[in-house]
Amino acid sequence: MSGLVAPPSDDMSERRRRAVTAMLRAAYAWSARQARPEAMREVARMTGFVMEAHGPGSGPVTPLALVDALRRPLGELPILGSTDSSDDGLRDAVLLEPDGVGGDRLSAPALDLLCEHVVPLDAEADGQGWLPSWTRMTADRIRARAFAAMAGPKDQRLYETSRKFLIEHPAGRLQELQIGVSETGARMMPGGYRPIPESSLYRTRDDGAWWWPCPDCRWPMAVTRDQVQCRYRPHSTVFRAAERRGAKSPELTRVDEGPAVKTPVALSAVGSGCVGQGVWRFIVVPGASELRIAAQLERLGADVEMWPELDAYDLHVTIGGTEFRLDVKEYRSPHRLITDLRARPPRAQVAVLLPRTHGHQAEAVATALPRIEVLTEQRLLRKVRRIKKTIEERKDGDR
Ligand SMILES: [Zn+2]
Known part of the structure; x- marks a missing residue:
């Protein structure tokens, strides 16, 4: 006899997807709990979704057990551990990492997974507007909005120029970007360039703030204490930052053994900008x-x-x-x-x-x-x- 309350889905892959979404949302909420007191309610709500995906008797059952699971590879969750699927990086991904000051922050793989894995959970949970807006918008909507602005007059050449400019200049010194825009005639998208995000800044002892463009995509790399790396993991070069006596700006040293790349030079955060995430x-x-x-x-x-x-x-x-x-x-x-x-x-x-x-x-x-x-x-x-x-x-x- 079937139970009175049917689970939302009997389909195993759908249940896994819901569990991954709930884990991602919980990780995001936990990392934002200092600024947003209602974050703990979201963590509790997401614990419910993870429990429901697992069914009785397995998986984390309290919010704190869930947070603990967020600090370990996703593959350790029973619902994901049993899968033989080779879904890239999902099972190895750890969603929370230490922020260096005794707390947790969202890891780079978590940000990446947010883009591809978030599925609707239910109307009430989705109505809260919890995740940053760009993770809720689909890639298509973000592209459509940017490209509509670039291709106003349906001019292929202007469109190509604007899109190339954006891809080649996702960050930089605002003054130089301004010159580039006027020289190429590129159209900028609404929102344009914003300040370099805090998580990409390296602070020197004299309180200077510096950032480095990724050798592959030129967007500001993430800075975790002294480690500097692009948030997009296929851009895999890893650097270590250090302040050298007498040098005007901090310098990077390559620490991984991938193919040769030019080591980026530090840019001051003052007067710099980048496009949104x-x-x-x-x-x-x-x-x-x-x-x-x-x-x-x-x-x-x-x-x-x-x-x-x-x-x-x-x-x-x-x-x-x-x-x-x-x-x-x-x-x-x-x-x-x-x-x-x-x-x-x-x-x-x-x-x-x-x-x-x-x-x-x-x-x-x-x-x-x-x-x-x-x-x-x-x-x-x-x-x-x-x-x-x-x-x-x-x-x-x-x-
Ligand atoms: Zn990159």
């Missing part, structure tokens, strides 16, 4: 890959049009009579990517392009969605190189 995460982060791939293709002799037909897709590539229409997809979670592609498949003749950091997702996507063409950055470059070689051989033959 939502715009960074949903426009600048994927845009940095799009521009990098486009530059590589152009070096190989291809013609590349960015975001043609006012963003019908991302890249239109032509070389020697061959055309590629590509939509660059950069998701942390292959499951989210597949779900989104299933809901909104690319237009006819547009292939999905996975950047080099995400090439490992190709097989999962191709298996789940055999009708969608999936290319990795490496495969695309191989194809274009081969075409270039054929063209050169033909030219040599004609001589």
